[in-house]
Amino acid sequence: MTDNNLTLVLHGKMDLRLEEKPVLEPGNGEVQLSMRQVGICGSDVNIWVHGEHGGYIVDSPLALGHEGSAVIRKLGPGVTTLKVGDRVAVEPATPCRMCAFCKGGRYNLCPHVKGLAMPGCDGHLTRTFVMAADFCHKVPDNVSDGEAAMAEPMAVSVQATNRGGVKMGDTILICGAGPIGLLCMLTSKARGVHAVCITDIDERRLAFARELGADHTINVRGKSPQDVAAEVEELLGDKPNVTLECSGAQPSITTAVYATRSGGVVVLVGMGATTNEIPTAEASFRELDIRGTFRYVNCFQPALKLMSSGLVNVKPLMTHEFRLEDALQAFETARKGEGIKILINCHKETQGR
Known part of the structure; x- marks a missing residue:
């Protein structure tokens, strides 16, 4: 030594x-x-x-x-x-x-x-x-x-999906195809979700997401949040139950609110600016739960088990x-x-x- x-x-x-x-x-x-x-x-x-x-x-x-x-x-x-x-x-x-x-x-x-x-x-x-x-x-x-x-970024994804209540049969939107967004996608897949749509502005990352198993991808560059929300609904056949916002970007946060099914959950995973605008009327009228997530709690062992079992590669x-x-x-x-x-x-x- x-x-x-x-x-x-x-x-x-x-x-x-x-x-x-x-x-x-x-x-x-x-x-x-x-x-x-x-x-x-x-x-x-x-x-x-x-x-x-x-x-x-x-x-x-x-x-x-x-x-x-x-x-x-x-x-x-x-x-x-x-x-x-x-x-x-x-x-x-x-x-x-x-x-x-x-x-x-x-x-x-x-x-x-x-x-x-x-x-x-x-x-x-x-x-x-x-x-x-x-x-x-x-x-x-x-x-x-x-x-x-x-295991550390995996624990972030385990905590985020826990906070979102992601479960078998759900449809999921993930905003941002960086490492955390991709891990959230893999963790959601391991939980048995029906379909995952993932967005980004980088076509290379979206292609990589498809290789990893994303059911649908959307390049949101130049598109309005409302247009992206409509495209998500068309691809998934309905609005998603849960949206995991992993970019921290203002347009993406707005998209998450417009895209999520009434009564659904938006989890703010990504960290961008310290202050962002949220379309509160849209969230309130459709009873969306907007939840924060911070680091992880008792998530390292589940993360290691997901990797060890082969459920997440x-x-x-x-x-x-x-x-x-x-x-x-x-x-x-x-x-x-x-x-x-x-x-x-x-x-x-x-x-x-």
Whole structure:
């Protein structure tokens, strides 16, 4: 094992640096991790380019990365559920465990949560990391390190479909064919939905969605929300029961409201501007439920089981892999919109997804 703790640190807009950081020892209830694969999220790219994301502003050096797989390197006092050598997917947040939200089973809403790669809490893009043991989830033997890193965005899709009440026989509209939209589509398919229509402005992503199993796709570039809603209804034979809005774009949010069946559910999954307009009269008169979704709660184990069972195959989404030493190139590739999910290999002794 090496104590070379190379870390990718953001110092400001478009200012990412590879630095040597100290190796921390695990405290009570913690484990020391040897990081393996870490995925680049759209929020990582936004934070790099703009210095903020969703109202979070980076005002001091911050290590990025929150989609990680790892191997247990050392146990802290009191850890009995894991052992050295275990492969884990890392849930990148630590709630207080004491507030009403935590005790009520909605720890994702904990006001005291420490979210990785958010101001004040470094992320996964490093050789060695210390994490609370109870947020490290054992990975099945038939799930690779790269797939284990995909457990985090998969958990987002599990939470989103949970919030939408997606069930067997539903028809679903998904707005946005990025990684989260595609995973929401695959998760909805695993739940036994009747049909999925997915929208985007990028024809390449729509073609990829069709390869993954989308029943219908619509390129919405230049189209009004009302026209897109009419096209969705024509393709599906009816308005969808549930719409998962995964782009965060204003026109897409409006489309979601117009397109969804009366009495249906719109889930706001994507994060764009901090304020958007919603056609409230349309939503009110047709009794639409508009629901937010934030991260995930008890979704990592279902996500890993979906991958392990073969019900969801995330391998086609894992299009690029870079070494940690080449992280700047990885981020530039993500910024250009090349590929789907870009992984960074943080462990120099391993290669491959």
